[in-house]
Amino acid sequence: MEKTHSCTIVKKTMLCPDTYDFVVNFPQEPKPGQFVHISCGEGVMLRRPMSVCDYFDNNLRFSFAVRGKGTKLLAQHSVGDKLDILGPLGTNFGVDKKGDGVSLVIGGGIGIFPLFYTAKFLGEKTEAILGFRTKDLVIMEDDFNAVCSKTHIVTDDGSYNCAGLVTDIFKERLQKGDITSVYTCGPRGMMKAVAEIAAENDIFCEVSLEERMGCGIGSCAVCVCKIKGKYLKVCQNGPIFNAREVDFDE
């Protein structure tokens, strides 16, 4: 039988203002792109979904931005505290479908977290294209550099590296003709643009979708997204979907 895990926090770091990185003991090895469902403590009832950012030596790493009540409570935890965590949950990125060429992981903001663990599975020919709003929010550059052959960083306002969008770099990078797969997570508009470019170039592309979630295991049917005209559950049928099947405008 599956169960929830009581996990001790072994490391807590601040990545940038209001963005934290936790490492906890965790007994079950996740697949890239999966998420965990975390009980944030007294004061909020529902768990909050967080992508697996990394897994090593029975340790799970997840990172998150403080948004509302739940993430604020979560951020107040310290090393040594226990967290009630359900998971790993959901589908995984199809890293086995990456093809023979170069794989791209394309992320925006807090969408970069699941891409780090994914890049580790994709191997050395992987490149990362990461977008952030501004210099102060640029995070995990060294992490991605360590597992990717190249890490391209852009900021919306040009305060770090070049100004622009991840899609600008993506289009540029396509010129060489060696890209065979794309894995993306970030704001919906960004993922939609990435998906369109991938489709135009006939490149395999998977996206990690987000929706407000309840149970996290598929029994309450609240976190749905339109996939090929039908509402599918992000927690159970996703969060990873083939980009071509997602109805982004719904």
Add this chain to the structure above:
Amino acid sequence: MNNLDMSVNIAGISLKNPIVTASGTFGNGWEISRYYDLSELGAVTSKAITLSPKQGNPPPRIAETDSGVLNSVGLQNSGIEFFLKYDLPNLRRYDTKVIANISGNTIEENCEIAKRLGGEVDFIELNISCPNVKQGGVAFGTDPRIVYDITGRVREHCSVPLIVKLSPNVTDIVEIAVAAQKGGANALSLINTLLGMKIDVNTRKPILANNTGGLSGPAVKPVAVRMVWQVAKNVDLPIIGMGGIMSGEDAAEFILAGASAVAVGTANLVTPTAALDIKKQFVQYLVKNKIKNVKDIIGAVIAN
């Protein structure tokens, strides 16, 4: 624990214990059965069943509120055929009773679903209280004349006991319960969700795509307990009580108010093992209070 009698009777059918799952929070058991053996439960309630598959409402469909949850799922389900072919045979593998929650758009549709279910399930729970659909749902459940009519007509097509699930979105719950009894209901379940709303004050937009949704969880529990108590005093039908049950003591509260069984809903969204955990805590409550037979405390509140 061996001499503890946990069994309860709902309309002539014995449940081995009073802990049931509430419709829509438990899927059709596939997922939660990976966390514990469903045979631990007195009964399970299916997700709402409609005649043809239903897409439900657009997302976001959930918002957390203080001690509560708003949902606007809108009865997404795969339809009666799928239920009979796949979900029901799977549920039948467990030693637990099956309650089929039906939510047709029209009275005729509910009759047709009841007919198709035949004797395959142990109970039919007629949902006349969903606040998230335009047709049927709560529109049926707030007028005593309609409640009487729909209960009577659906009852004719049921081969198993009919439970009518009541809406709390009424001024006088007793009046509705009496109408259901007169219409021929064999049991009642209450409460469904309370119509609510949450607004993001920065964007000025409601969180739910549907604007409004049904409120459940601990926030509604006092309302639910009060309604169970009022109905139990005035209507001679077994009651399945629900609304914010998160612990064994919450379950005891409903039973003391007059419920013969209790259903766990929102708690399933918090932890997959919630209903099992609540059952264990309820046993502890009984042991602590030296109660040997659950039936002894049904309606045993010492009211002033």
